[in-house]
Amino acid sequence: MRVVLAEDSVLFREGLQRLLIEDGHEVTAAVGDADSLAAAVRAELPDLVIADVRMPPRMTDDGARVARELRAEFASLPILLLSQHIETHQVVDLVAAGSFGYLLKDRVLRFTDFLDAARRVADGGSALDPAIVGALMAPVRRNDPLLELSAREREVLALVAEGLSNAAVSARLQMSERTVETHMRSIFQKLRLVDSQDTHRRVLAVLAYLTR
Structure with missing residues (x-):
């Protein structure tokens, strides 16, 4: 699986990249801001995008905003969002379209669950943290x-x-x-x-x- 990874924390990004590579996946780009995420996806056309919700330049919901833009451009693009905080106003449409996941970063620490969620999203399914499900209601x-x-x-x-x-x-x-x-x-x-x-x-x- 070819993955584009977007995370502004260098340590967290490198940890995710290593985890994905050790699981047999290819990280074609690892970037730290929303603009670079959009450019990398357009250049690489990956099998899966993994992105933080909050990233530069604004450090609000830039990752989720770019995810919506990319999904409008690439209708079947699988996207897995990560966040330390529950932010839902950008994601209802993405949930409805499928091939989408949204996990709190604590879930990433359970490596098997995280990798299973990534594969499920890449295969066209969904992966929603129970806390996200609750917030969407x-x-x-x-x-x-x-x-x-x-x-x-x-x-x-x-x-x-x-x-x-x-x-x-x-x-x-x-x-x-x-x-x-x-x-x-x-x-x-x-x-x-x-x-x-x-x-x-x-x-x-x-x-x-x-x-x-």
């Missing part, structure tokens, strides 16, 4: 169909929103994969989501959960 509206979900169904959907497959949800909740599939069918029915060639019920269910 808006106040519940009246007549919200999510209120119809059982506690267990909400637990399953929360894990799906983090990017876990049915098999991974099964292992996490110690239930059979068939039971997870049953819960997902019930979730689709209660959220009134119909599968078709133009929609993906799993993605729509996650979006309903994140944007409620």
Whole structure:
């Protein structure tokens, strides 16, 4: 996997680069600011972008802002954002589009989890820190169909929103994969989501959960 890495902390950037290389990936560019990130992606067309949310020049949400610009330019570009702080106003559209992850930097210290998340995003999936999932949830509206979900169904959907497959949800909740599939069918029915060639019920269910 070819990776463009953007992180303004030199020590953290070098640590991530070494971790990725030791896992067999090629870091084609490692930069420290948002403008260099945009230039590197356009030059390298990587398999995955890993970027800090807060970077120079403004040290606010420059990394997330450039990620949105790059996704508009390269629709299928996999992006994994990292942050010490939860900042969500730039990322809802990215979550909706898939091939996206957003992890708090503490998660990077769990190397196996981080590398698994990076691979999942590069393969077109999602990887959202539970804290990010919580922050993305808006106040519940009246007549919200999510209120119809059982506690267990909400637990399953929360894990799906983090990017876990049915098999991974099964292992996490110690239930059979068939039971997870049953819960997902019930979730689709209660959220009134119909599968078709133009929609993906799993993605729509996650979006309903994140944007409620």
